[in-house]
Amino acid sequence: MFDKSNCGNCEGIDCLMKCQWIDFDGVEDARSEMNNMIENGDSRVLSECITCFACDEYCPYNSHPFDLITTLQEKNNSLDVNEGMVQRMVKMYEPHSDFKPWDDIDPDKPTLNKCAFIKTNSEDMEGTMFDDLQYVGGRDFFCNLLYHHIAKDSIIKERAPQILENIEKQGIKDMICFHDECYGLYSSYCPRNDIELPDGFNPIHLFEYIYNYLKDHESEIQKLNIKGAYQRNCSNRFMPETDEYVDKICDLIGVERVEREYDRENALCCGGPLPMLGKKKLMRETQNKNVQDMLDHDAEVVFYNCPMCMETMGSKVERKGMKNYLLSNLARKALGEDID
Secondary structure, three states: OOOHHHHHHOOOOHHHHOOOOOOOOOHHHHHHHHHHHHHHOOOOHHHHOOOOOHHHHHOOOOOOHHHHHHHHHHHHOOOOOOHHHHHHHHHHOOOOOOOOOOOOOOOOOOEEEOHHHOOOOHHHHOOOOOOOOEEEOOHHHOOOHHHHHHOOHHHHHHHHHHHHHHHHHHOOOEEEEOOHHHHHHHHHHHHHOOOOOOOOOEEEEHHHHHHHHHHHOHHHOOOOOEEEEEEOOHHHHHOHHHHHHHHHHHHHHOEEEOOOOOOHHHOOOOOOOHHHHOOHHHHHHHHHHHHHHHHHOOOOEEEEOOHHHHHHHHHHHHHOOOEEEEHHHHHHHHOOOOOO
């Protein structure tokens, strides 16, 4: 939930001035647009925003300006997304009203949440790191944060309690989240929107799990000795502290994370949401900047956490001679699995 209490004390208006998508005529222009949103519920920001979540990370006060933006975007229909497509997407991941807990889930053991990728990316959750994990997934455990990209924050707020109720019914305590968005829902979105998590529930970021697994099996690691560019996804902006695990994993498996321009806080999104917003030309420009930046810094591979980012950028990356991997698959490769 947006907290405006520090906006009057913010000299730099970093949340807007650091935006890579919207141009402002200095700090006072940005401050005026922020005030328009707070006081009048409108601003050109709402239609020019590409929903990359980055303003939440830029804010020095942890005030969550993206919550203000996405709430107003829905109220004003600022993104003008095709309504038929919106309704199809809303229906696609609707949780079942008659949820029945899965059989054979031991609440005393960690559970992998395969989220919406339970079928499409099943092969990415195989091998020694994953074979011994019990798992859940599908619509009844789907985080729904993707609806930020189509100005439907109300869907997330409506469904989050139901998803948490399913987790509680299932008895899950330690949940390993395959995707940043799942972890972001539990670790950031719910707490800041006063949505209570089940007692004893502990979300675990996939990269934390992978790092600990690799440390426990360090003697089995075969260093890859390659240079890689990390394509950071939007929802990681809600919990940037998890990025440290990327460095730790890369160090363990012998991947040099190249220090390119569009990484870490300065990351550019994959451009995936842009066609829905009528911005295909901007998507191509964004991807070209990203890929050229990777090439300029001699990356041999590009690695991701989000399968959708990899799908969006993958063919363009491959055409430039680089290979695509989920970071989890690079870790599996370092453990001797045949990933290619």
